[in-house]
Amino acid sequence: MTGGYLERLAVRSASTGTVLCLGLDPEPAGLPRGFAHDVTGIEAFAMLALDACLPSVAAVKPNLAFYEAFGSRGLAVVERIRARVPRDVPLILDAKRADIGSTSARLAVALFDALGADAVTLNPYLGREAIAPLLEGPDRYAYVLCRTSNPGADELQGLRVGDETLATRVARRVAAWPEASTEGVGLVVGATAPAELEAIRAVVPGLGFLVPGLGAQGGDADAVLRAGPASEGSVGERPGGGLVVNVGRGILGAAGNGSRDPSRDPAEALAEAAQGWAARLPVLA
Amino acid sequence: MTGGYLERLAVRSASTGTVLCLGLDPEPAGLPRGFAHDVTGIEAFAMLALDACLPSVAAVKPNLAFYEAFGSRGLAVVERIRARVPRDVPLILDAKRADIGSTSARLAVALFDALGADAVTLNPYLGREAIAPLLEGPDRYAYVLCRTSNPGADELQGLRVGDETLATRVARRVAAWPEASTEGVGLVVGATAPAELEAIRAVVPGLGFLVPGLGAQGGDADAVLRAGPASEGSVGERPGGGLVVNVGRGILGAAGNGSRDPSRDPAEALAEAAQGWAARLPVLA
Numbered sequence: 001m002t003g004g005y006l007e008r009l010a011v012r013s014a015s016t017g018t019v020l021c022l023g024l025d026p027e028p029a030g031l032p033r034g035f036a037h038d039v040t041g042i043e044a045f046a047m048l049a050l051d052a053c054l055p056s057v058a059a060v061k062p063n064l065a066f067y068e069a070f071g072s073r074g075l076a077v078v079e080r081i082r083a084r085v086p087r088d089v090p091l092i093l094d095a096k097r098a099d100i101g102s103t104s105a106r107l108a109v110a111l112f113d114a115l116g117a118d119a120v121t122l123n124p125y126l127g128r129e130a131i132a133p134l135l136e137g138p139d140r141y142a143y144v145l146c147r148t149s150n151p152g153a154d155e156l157q158g159l160r161v162g163d164e165t166l167a168t169r170v171a172r173r174v175a176a177w178p179e180a181s182t183e184g185v186g187l188v189v190g191a192t193a194p195a196e197l198e199a200i201r202a203v204v205p206g207l208g209f210l211v212p213g214l215g216a217q218g219g220d221a222d223a224v225l226r227a228g229p230a231s232e233g234s235v236g237e238r239p240g241g242g243l244v245v246n247v248g249r250g251i252l253g254a255a256g257n258g259s260r261d262p263s264r265d266p267a268e269a270l271a272e273a274a275q276g277w278a279a280r281l282p283v284l285a
Numbered sequence: 286m287t288g289g290y291l292e293r294l295a296v297r298s299a300s301t302g303t304v305l306c307l308g309l310d311p312e313p314a315g316l317p318r319g320f321a322h323d324v325t326g327i328e329a330f331a332m333l334a335l336d337a338c339l340p341s342v343a344a345v346k347p348n349l350a351f352y353e354a355f356g357s358r359g360l361a362v363v364e365r366i367r368a369r370v371p372r373d374v375p376l377i378l379d380a381k382r383a384d385i386g387s388t389s390a391r392l393a394v395a396l397f398d399a400l401g402a403d404a405v406t407l408n409p410y411l412g413r414e415a416i417a418p419l420l421e422g423p424d425r426y427a428y429v430l431c432r433t434s435n436p437g438a439d440e441l442q443g444l445r446v447g448d449e450t451l452a453t454r455v456a457r458r459v460a461a462w463p464e465a466s467t468e469g470v471g472l473v474v475g476a477t478a479p480a481e482l483e484a485i486r487a488v489v490p491g492l493g494f495l496v497p498g499l500g501a502q503g504g505d506a507d508a509v510l511r512a513g514p515a516s517e518g519s520v521g522e523r524p525g526g527g528l529v530v531n532v533g534r535g536i537l538g539a540a541g542n543g544s545r546d547p548s549r550d551p552a553e554a555l556a557e558a559a560q561g562w563a564a565r566l567p568v569l570a
Binding site (some may be wrong): 025027032063065066068069070071072074075076078079095096099100101102103104109110111113114115121124125126127129130145148149150151152153154155156157159160161162166169170173212217249251265282 | 310312348350351353354355356357358359360361363364381382383384385386387388389391393394395396397398399402407409411412414415430433434435436437438439440441442444445446447451452455456458497534
């Protein structure tokens with residue numbers, strides 16, 4: 001596999017026709033009937049969902065917390081997910097981490113080497129100097145949290161810094177990092193705040209975005225398709241514009257306890273839900 | 286064991302006479318001669334350091350990244366460290382995490398239940414609403430990153446928000462969270478910026494502080510002993526004032542490749558280094 005992360009994402013987006021990312025975050029309470037409420041049930045369901053949805057998704061994003069909840073046995077499931085995801089499907093590990101420099105180097109080994117991530121999510125609070133060791137090497141990519149999708153995101157991210165919000169300032173700074181010009185870094189911007197999404201896109205037209213918050217969180221898909229893709233630079237020229245849109249519970253819930261028809265075959269329900277979201281999140285020309 | 290985390294920390298600080306915390310962060314490159322440069326060597330050295338230093342420390346703080354660098358086998362080492370740390374010695378898991386609400390609940394299970402933390406470190410960027418699920422239950426405690434010890438911390442933390450820095454604003458907000466009044470939350474404030482440490486302490490006189498940055502990072506021990514302990518409220522009345530001061534490489538390095546006398550017995554060198562730091566970091570009356 002040649003090319004950097006965004007190039008591989010673009011190839012995959014073009015071949016599937018969608019910017020959909022499968023949020024592979026299985027919870028014991030949401031498992032379909034018949035699955036054990038322990039780490040074996042979590043693994044069985046994750047693998048079922050992966051196989052069922054894979055044809056319809058541009059990327060796969062497990063959030064590590066859902067596996068770490070089972071300790072080292074849970075992290076071993078992530079290792080087996082890594083082994084099962086084909087190399088042409090980008091694997092984004094949602095870690096939301098960052099640490100001081102000497103520790104960041106070990107974190108890079110953990111996420112990119114031990115767990116085999118193609119891209120990761122990181123937290124900007126410690127600054128670029130802390131994140132840089134994670135991004136050494138041409139094949140590494142990180143989405144830095146900018147405007148998150150949770151209801152309380154504005155407590156810090158909405159603070160005024162000069163004439164803009166902290167989230168917008170983070171976006172502007174990340175765009176100025178050297179890793180931005182080498183396609184090594186992008187942003188996490190939630191779909192739950194469409195006005196902020198558009199405002200942030202306006203100041204960083206050339207960065208890749210990972211957009212969570214559709215589906216269960218109720219975000220706005222039209223705003224995501226309008227403001228999500230990069231419009232400038234090398235990223236803006238790629239199919240999909242460097243955009244990837246995560247849907248987790250909106251897909252996994254189709255097969256879970258809370259689904260409309262719990263007696264339905266889970267694999268069929270998951271595949272159909274993924275196809276539906278893929279159609280709603282096309283690669284625009 | 287009765288009482289909340291800060292009460293247990295105070296009992297331990299009083300009995301050892303120190304606010305020293307052992308930063309249990311073993312790196313392959315820093316292992317003494319004779320230790321394998323893999324996860325078995327990391328575990329052997331971590332257990333050796335734990336046993337040698339335990340009598341001289343108030344708390345133990347593994348940073349998860351140093352173990353996660355070995356994948357699920359590394360996380361299993363953390364589980365065995367948990368089993369080896371006596372219940373009267375607070376175990377702080379340095380995770381620097383935070384996630385949106387529904388994921389935070391699983392993160393809480395991962396850190397407090399699966400890995401058995403007494404306290405954890407968290408990142409404030411997503412706001413209190415994202416952190417709250419991690420702090421449900423009377424026995425949980427979190428140190429929220431405020432002013433970190435890395436050279437580039439000021440990129441975000443030093444931004445002006447109104448008439449103060451972002452770090453100071455974070456401190457002020459955390460002190461206003463309901464979890465602060467129930468002794469459920471404190472701050473991480475690095476020793477590498479003594480002026481900021483004193484400024485932050487001045488605005489939050491009643492919060493517990495975890496202070497990294499002494500030893501290898503060159504922080505100022507006098508400033509830490511002066512401004513580190515809480516001076517007001519229930520925390521200020523406890524032995525140690527809710528302060529815990531982390532030293533990692535400054536202790537582990539005494540036995541490592543880079544030590545002055547690599548032929549010396551590692552356990553002896555580690556014990557002596559911990560005793561030295563404990564004496565420099567006393568519980569003040």
